[in-house]
Amino acid sequence: MVAPRSTHATANARSGQIGVAVWSRLEALAEGWRSLSDLTDRETWNDPAVQSCAGLIDNAQSIAVLTGAGVSAESGIPTFRDALTGLWARFDPTQLATPEAFAADPALVTRWYDERRVACARCRANAGHLALAELERRSKAAGCRFRLITQNVDRLHQLAGSSDVVELHGSLWDWRCTHCGEQREERAVPFAEYPPRCHCGGPRRPGVVWFGEPLPSEAIAAAWAAAEDCDLFLSIGTSGQVEPAASLARVAAQTGARLVEINPQPTTQSDVVDLVMRGPSGALLPLVLAALDAC
Ligand code: BJW
Numbered sequence: 001m002v003a004p005r006s007t008h009a010t011a012n013a014r015s016g017q018i019g020v021a022v023w024s025r026l027e028a029l030a031e032g033w034r035s036l037s038d039l040t041d042r043e044t045w046n047d048p049a050v051q052s053c054a055g056l057i058d059n060a061q062s063i064a065v066l067t068g069a070g071v072s073a074e075s076g077i078p079t080f081r082d083a084l085t086g087l088w089a090r091f092d093p094t095q096l097a098t099p100e101a102f103a104a105d106p107a108l109v110t111r112w113y114d115e116r117r118v119a120c121a122r123c124r125a126n127a128g129h130l131a132l133a134e135l136e137r138r139s140k141a142a143g144c145r146f147r148l149i150t151q152n153v154d155r156l157h158q159l160a161g162s163s164d165v166v167e168l169h170g171s172l173w174d175w176r177c178t179h180c181g182e183q184r185e186e187r188a189v190p191f192a193e194y195p196p197r198c199h200c201g202g203p204r205r206p207g208v209v210w211f212g213e214p215l216p217s218e219a220i221a222a223a224w225a226a227a228e229d230c231d232l233f234l235s236i237g238t239s240g241q242v243e244p245a246a247s248l249a250r251v252a253a254q255t256g257a258r259l260v261e262i263n264p265q266p267t268t269q270s271d272v273v274d275l276v277m278r279g280p281s282g283a284l285l286p287l288v289l290a291a292l293d294a295c
């Protein structure tokens, strides 16, 4: 059922691209969804790319999924590289997400994160998150290994029911004291002061990974192991611009895995993947699940 790697270019050209008319329909679907069953009940999807993706999943013994900010876009959370708006429009997110920015102006940086916490607290998991949680359940029930690695800091995968999520870049909800090191989950929004203070009096910072900081060693080890021993790697909603996460797809490719990309836009990984699905993950992933039912 799965074509050999040498036919990738043909497979991409023939069936890996979704047309413009279909794209606008998918956007409408993504906006109009109510629940996973609502979306899949109303739609049966016969696009060859969706069928191919379902076929790859059906044949896999070990699946690794890497997600990025695009997976949460349909929950209303702007992607990391979306231009900042309002009061933040004059700031560059890649400059704010640094230890240097926090050292220079902890109040400014923690206010930015707190506003993102407030916005995230109002968001719910979307059909893409729900579909990945369902795919995990089905895969495990069928004896297939399934590992979800995320760069996202919003914890929406966990809210959707995914388990053992590998968080490469930490979480917006965890805050750590820069003096005594105590870290705890902070769900109440908003904070009363910037930066929030620890009981020891020290300033607290978000438990996320900023540029120039090492990723949590357990998380990066788990992600690397998953990429090395999977036979199917799905890269969903990430631009692939940030290392070391961006290398995971190439690691998987080097060890012989098949690669699928789900993203409305081309990425740094598009050239190495076997199947490109151009569209929003909140619409495409439920359709892949629906197509899996027919496998
Ligand atoms: C949709 C969609 C829809 C839209 N459906 N899709 C090697 C080479 C060069 C540089 C480096 C290197 N190794 C390390 C570096 C430096 C650096 C780096 O990568 N720099 C690059 C900019 C070049 N990396 C680091 O510094 C990392 N640390 C490190 O390597 O440490 C080494 C070390 C070892 C020992 C001691 C000390 C150091 C740390 C990286 C940390 C990244 N952190 C951030 C911020 C987290 C907190 C926060 O959110 O504020 O993580 S940066 C930001 O980028 C965030 C994201 O998780 C990450 C990835 O972004 P993502 O998810 O791809 O989002 P976008 O916005 O880029 O893309 C969204 C995509 O969605 C787009 O493609 C859309 O098309 C798509 N989309 N709608 C599906 N509906």
Ligand code: ZN
Pocket (backbone or CB within 6 Å): 177, 178, 179, 180, 181, 182, 198, 199, 200, 201, 202
């Ligand atoms: Zn403290």
